[in-house]
Amino acid sequence: SPKLNQAMGIDGNTILAESLKKQGVQYVFGIVGIPVIETALAFQMAGLKYIGMRNEQAACYAAQAMGYLTGKPGVCLAVSGPGLLHCIGGMANAQVNCWPLIVIAGSCPQDHEGIGGFQEWPQVESSRLYCKYAARPPSPRLIPLHVERAVRLAASGRPGVSYLDMPGTLLLAEADEDKVPLDFYNAEPVALGHPNPVLVSQAAALLAAAQRPLVIVGKGAAHARAEDAVRKLVDTTKLPFLPTPMGKGVVADESEFCVSTARTQALLKADVILLLGARLNWMLHFGQTPRFAPDVKVIQVDISPEEFHNSIKSEIAVHSDIKPFAEALTQALAEKKFSLQPATDSWWQALQQKQKANTEFVKAQASNTTLPLNYFAVFKTVQANIPKDSIIVSEGANTMDIGRGMLMNNLPRHRLDAGTFGTMGVGPGFAVAAAMWCRDYAPEKRVICVEGDSAFGFSGMEIETMFRYKLPVIIIIVNNSGIYSGFPPDVMADLQSGGDIAQCTPPTALSGEVRYEKMMEMFGETGHLCRTVEEIETAVKKSIAVTDKPSIINILIDPSSNRKPQAFNWLTESKL
Numbered sequence: 001s002p003k004l005n006q007a008m009g010i011d012g013n014t015i016l017a018e019s020l021k022k023q024g025v026q027y028v029f030g031i032v033g034i035p036v037i038e039t040a041l042a043f044q045m046a047g048l049k050y051i052g053m054r055n056e057q058a059a060c061y062a063a064q065a066m067g068y069l070t071g072k073p074g075v076c077l078a079v080s081g082p083g084l085l086h087c088i089g090g091m092a093n094a095q096v097n098c099w100p101l102i103v104i105a106g107s108c109p110q111d112h113e114g115i116g117g118f119q120e121w122p123q124v125e126s127s128r129l130y131c132k133y134a135a136r137p138p139s140p141r142l143i144p145l146h147v148e149r150a151v152r153l154a155a156s157g158r159p160g161v162s163y164l165d166m167p168g169t170l171l172l173a174e175a176d177e178d179k180v181p182l183d184f185y186n187a188e189p190v191a192l193g194h195p196n197p198v199l200v201s202q203a204a205a206l207l208a209a210a211q212r213p214l215v216i217v218g219k220g221a222a223h224a225r226a227e228d229a230v231r232k233l234v235d236t237t238k239l240p241f242l243p244t245p246m247g248k249g250v251v252a253d254e255s256e257f258c259v260s261t262a263r264t265q266a267l268l269k270a271d272v273i274l275l276l277g278a279r280l281n282w283m284l285h286f287g288q289t290p291r292f293a294p295d296v297k298v299i300q301v302d303i304s305p306e307e308f309h310n311s312i313k314s315e316i317a318v319h320s321d322i323k324p325f326a327e328a329l330t331q332a333l334a335e336k337k338f339s340l341q342p343a344t345d346s347w348w349q350a351l352q353q354k355q356k357a358n359t360e361f362v363k364a365q366a367s368n369t370t371l372p373l374n375y376f377a378v379f380k381t382v383q384a385n386i387p388k389d390s391i392i393v394s395e396g397a398n399t400m401d402i403g404r405g406m407l408m409n410n411l412p413r414h415r416l417d418a419g420t421f422g423t424m425g426v427g428p429g430f431a432v433a434a435a436m437w438c439r440d441y442a443p444e445k446r447v448i449c450v451e452g453d454s455a456f457g458f459s460g461m462e463i464e465t466m467f468r469y470k471l472p473v474i475i476i477i478v479n480n481s482g483i484y485s486g487f488p489p490d491v492m493a494d495l496q497s498g499g500d501i502a503q504c505t506p507p508t509a510l511s512g513e514v515r516y517e518k519m520m521e522m523f524g525e526t527g528h529l530c531r532t533v534e535e536i537e538t539a540v541k542k543s544i545a546v547t548d549k550p551s552i553i554n555i556l557i558d559p560s561s562n563r564k565p566q567a568f569n570w571l572t573e574s575k576l
């Protein structure tokens, strides 16, 4: 138990734990070792939930997903040196995604620093690039102040990462309890930023005059918890909208105003775009030609004014929280009696035509059940058999791209994927966090973790974490025996017999038809191997009935199955 020395003494571990609790932190994901074993125990004593994982990177992914799901930063706890360094990829991912995260690592005792201490490493400096705030509290008395600051910086403004460095000496150092300001002020949450009314009127006028208006809903709107306001805006104006990958579900994918199936056309032809909590980065093709009209006018709404005019100049830049802006704009457009009529409006007609053509292509692919199956047939079957309110975790190249269009999200913050940073290996960590969140906030809800076989390999050992914490994650591995695409076992054997094995094995290949479902046998359970639509149906149904442990469904598909031919290359050619 944490050291509560003598009558009045309190140690660094306990001060840290109590301070996190006071600031509203609920969840800590991590891996213990010297010097943070007592830290994790102190966290539990203070009433925080501690989830021990198998790799710090996955723990870091779990903590940031919890930050996104709850709006309060999750904490990742790691040991010194390599432990903290394994968190760096996770920190970068959170920072790039704008998700709130706090990383806390033990570090080498201060009296061993500079003389080759155990796992000694310049941890604060190493973290700096990946953080909004990185510090080592200089004394136990100042730990509460740094915790407050770490929480505030991670969660406010554009969310991101805070790092706290805790030398072994600091964790064990004692202070007089009455001199430690544990109650270091717990201020009210900062009031939402409201939009300038002049800009709201300008935005309403521009939208009302547009020929081909489009709303883009980003994951900033999901983080902002603006779903009610954005839904009302779309429903009353009947504007076509496009979600970004993790903006899916802020307004339901199944809304009649969602034009995801005509994405390319909508982006290309729109003359006015209302951009709600999304950046014009690679995911939105920089807002530039050839993917956008050269004279498109953008109304950009963001909590972070530094983001305005990035890549292209915004016509109207509104510094505001999404929710009050969407409410004010709905009001302003109602006063103008503005709403588009999909049945007669020519822009809507053009979009609907495109939607129909694209939907037909997907339908044809999905109903082709020739073996080995293609992606579309697999996702159609998965979608038809999972609960509609499931949280979908997804990663992999084709698996994530094709799954994004076919697995529906009708609720906000119900899709967690490789994100802005395109990080592979996030899936199992995200799924652990999502399943913990479900247990505490929505016990009936399920987490479906849809993984490519390559993606699963990065963090697959977190299956043990799922068993230990009895998390009923349904892991679906869409297995094409490779990265992007693979080779059937006989073709692989041929290729590898061609000479030196390291020169002859294709870099994209993984072993053919790997039996990932057998990982269940490590826990005395049986997984599901599927090749047909019927087998997938049965496996999903059986897995849904299991509520106290994870399941693995390993689906062997055609190693050469591919996505729909695209009108444009995935990344636009550089103009430099």
Ligand code: ADP
Pocket (backbone or CB within 6 Å): 096, 097, 098, 157, 158, 159, 217, 218, 219, 220, 221, 223, 224, 225, 244, 245, 246, 247, 276, 277, 278, 279, 280, 281, 283, 301, 302, 303, 304, 307, 320, 321, 322, 323, 420
């Ligand atoms: P996506 O990947 O969905 O395109 P991005 O991560 O690129 O989304 O962009 C999200 C944007 O949302 C960021 O620029 C961020 O500053 C902004 N944002 C985050 N929270 C809020 C909020 N509460 N109100 C307004 N904007 C927000």
Ligand code: MG
Pocket (backbone or CB within 6 Å): 452, 453, 454, 478, 479, 480, 481, 482, 483, 484, 485
């Ligand atoms: Mg693969």
